[in-house]
Amino acid sequence: MAERDGIIAIDQGTTSSRAIVFELQGKIMATAQQEFPQHYPHSGWVEHDPQDLLDSTINTCRRAIRAAKAAGVHPSTIGITNQRETTVVWDRQTGEPVHNAVVWQDRRTAERCAALKAAGHEALIAERTGLLLDPYFSATKIAWILDNTHGARERANKGELAFGTVDTWLLWKLTGGRSHATDATNASRTLLFDIHRQCWDEELLGLFDIPLALMPEVRDSASAFGTTDADILGVALPVEGIAGDQHAAMVGQCCFRPGMIKSTYGTGCFALMNTGAEAVPSRNRLLTTTAYRINGEPTYALEGAIFIAGAAIQWLRDELGIIAHASQSEGLANDAEAEGLYMVPAFTGLGAPWWDPNARGAIFGLTRNTGVPEFVHAALDSVCLQTGDLLEAMAGDSGAQQETLRVDGGMVANNWLLQRLADLTGLAVERPEIIETTALGAACLAGLQHGHYESLEDLGSQWALNRRFEPAISRSAREHIVEGWHDAVRRTLTT
Numbered sequence: 001m002a003e004r005d006g007i008i009a010i011d012q013g014t015t016s017s018r019a020i021v022f023e024l025q026g027k028i029m030a031t032a033q034q035e036f037p038q039h040y041p042h043s044g045w046v047e048h049d050p051q052d053l054l055d056s057t058i059n060t061c062r063r064a065i066r067a068a069k070a071a072g073v074h075p076s077t078i079g080i081t082n083q084r085e086t087t088v089v090w091d092r093q094t095g096e097p098v099h100n101a102v103v104w105q106d107r108r109t110a111e112r113c114a115a116l117k118a119a120g121h122e123a124l125i126a127e128r129t130g131l132l133l134d135p136y137f138s139a140t141k142i143a144w145i146l147d148n149t150h151g152a153r154e155r156a157n158k159g160e161l162a163f164g165t166v167d168t169w170l171l172w173k174l175t176g177g178r179s180h181a182t183d184a185t186n187a188s189r190t191l192l193f194d195i196h197r198q199c200w201d202e203e204l205l206g207l208f209d210i211p212l213a214l215m216p217e218v219r220d221s222a223s224a225f226g227t228t229d230a231d232i233l234g235v236a237l238p239v240e241g242i243a244g245d246q247h248a249a250m251v252g253q254c255c256f257r258p259g260m261i262k263s264t265y266g267t268g269c270f271a272l273m274n275t276g277a278e279a280v281p282s283r284n285r286l287l288t289t290t291a292y293r294i295n296g297e298p299t300y301a302l303e304g305a306i307f308i309a310g311a312a313i314q315w316l317r318d319e320l321g322i323i324a325h326a327s328q329s330e331g332l333a334n335d336a337e338a339e340g341l342y343m344v345p346a347f348t349g350l351g352a353p354w355w356d357p358n359a360r361g362a363i364f365g366l367t368r369n370t371g372v373p374e375f376v377h378a379a380l381d382s383v384c385l386q387t388g389d390l391l392e393a394m395a396g397d398s399g400a401q402q403e404t405l406r407v408d409g410g411m412v413a414n415n416w417l418l419q420r421l422a423d424l425t426g427l428a429v430e431r432p433e434i435i436e437t438t439a440l441g442a443a444c445l446a447g448l449q450h451g452h453y454e455s456l457e458d459l460g461s462q463w464a465l466n467r468r469f470e471p472a473i474s475r476s477a478r479e480h481i482v483e484g485w486h487d488a489v490r491r492t493l494t495t
Contacts, residue, residue: 006073007447008064008237009439010057012082012166013245014103017056020439021068021075024452026462028436030067032060039100044107047100050088053166054173061233077450078228079241079442081248082166084189087141089152089214090169092162095177099149101166102141109140121207128194128201130279130288130300132355138165139191139208146210159213165189167242168216171225174239179226181217184293185247193218195279195290198298221247221292222449241445243292245438246270249408250291250301251445252437254463256456259400263387264438265411267314268351269306271387273394273402274299284353284393294448294456302397304352304390308345308361310411312379315347322372329376330416336377341365342385342488343378350489351386353393358494365484380417384424385485391425404428408437415467422469426478433464 006029011018015038021030036052065075085104090097102108113133116122122133131137142163146153155161164172168182187193187200192210194201200215219225221243230236243251246264250272253262258276263269272291279288279300291301308315313326323329342364344350349357363378387405395402405427411417412431422429434440447453471478 004073005452006068006075007443007452008061008068008075008078009443009446010061010078010080010170011245011439011442012053012057012080012170014083014105017053017060018439019057019060019064020436020443021064021073022440022443023073024447026434026440028434029071029073030064032063032067034060042108046103046106048086048103050090050097050101050169053101054170057170058232065234075237076452077241077446078237078239079444079446080167080170080239081243081245081438081442082170082186084165084186084244084246085136085138086166087138087145087163088166088169089142089145089156089161089163090172092160092177095173098152098161099145102145104136106141107135109135109144112140112143116207125191125204127281128196128204129191130188130195130281131191132285132287133191137189137191139204139210142210142214143208156211156214161214162216163214164216167244171239171242174228174232175226176229176232181219181225183221183223183242184218184290184298185221185244186242187218188290189244195288195298195300198293220294220296222294222445224449238450239446240449241442241447243442243445246272246303247290247292248441248445249438250274250441251459252434252439252441253406253408253432254460255406256460259402260406261391261394261402261404262406262408262437265309265383265407265409267309267311269309269383269387270303271390271394272301272303273398273400274301275398275400276300280398282393282397284397285355286352286390286393286397292445302394304393306383306386306390307348307351309383309386311347312343312345312382313376315345316375316379322375329380330414332373332376333380333416336373337369338374338377338381340484341370341374341378342485343375343382344488344492345379345382346492350492353389354489354493356493356495359492362488362492364488364491380414380420381424383411383417384421385482387421388425388482391427402427404430406430406432408432408435418469419472422471423473424478424481426471426475428471429469431466433466
């Protein structure tokens, strides 16, 4: 069997770590996945043991590399994509974490964020970073660890500690502590990075009381990050691509032109629209972020988050018990008579463009005929209608012409959902052949740096369409449904 080059993508997520080996043409040759424990020390707190993140990553990489080699594919480079904003601080000498990782979902710093907002700092933070002042991001998590771990702040001031998002933590450990670096996408999610100057901002570091000595070097998303120790993965490989998960998915979807949009549907939903070389400020409380950075040139995006997407179907299954499997949702929705029925799934508040953390879920329009199919229909509709709100906000902020929506994530196997998404957004919806776009994007960045691909355009030519869904209802019908949705949302808002 002739040996072929491949690329291994590490996809370190919130509940599991995965390793996928791709052929250079994008075909998946091997995959391995391992879940790890979640820790909830107090209400609203979410932590991971950093060692669990590392061990599960190493185990899945070893398994995937063995399987790929058995199929005649030998990885030549590594790309890393990761859960964003999750915060790790460790000792530079021992490599030991000083505290559990504080996860992106964690809300323990809400009071600190509220105090900073009340003091009038949000405008400066938004202008420099493109982000909102929220516990979601890394800065207040870092400060909390320094303030609540014995001796940590003094040691950080002496340069004895290191901070990293999960990509940086994995890179440090896989390279034997030789590389303390991140990429511009992950840096952009910390509240400490000036996305315009593309560097750590000393004024923001001072505002959050975080020493510069703690911070990693920021590099391009395709860059020479370091080489793994041979005894860790069984082979020494260069790490040459890093991007946060949503940014990697944008690369995997080849959304390289301004106006192109990708939307990932999992537990929640994240939509990013390429805005090119311009960091477009949002008037609709979207986030402005670095989409990726290649050859020192940043490309920007507008991002909107939906907190509850697939989680609405999980709720019907796990809490109400009215369906047994998420896969039933397609057939049930197709059988529903759900005119005028709306589910606003604000189980944990509403995300963009509403940003009301105190809103709570509600269902409007119940009748005596409302049954299981109608509940499923309304849950799936809520995903489509929330997406429509994000797209409308993006169009208003950027003025860009939107033509298609490229989708990925676990929910996109549902054809009914994607047709409904096209109907309720008025955009053609495209599902790619390879829906593992997050891992694929990390692999593409590594392959670009390694020389397997010549350019982003070269990568774009490899994107393959599985199915395209065109809008099939009239504009007036769409507007009627959206009007009813907005009325339902307004009735749940608390601000």
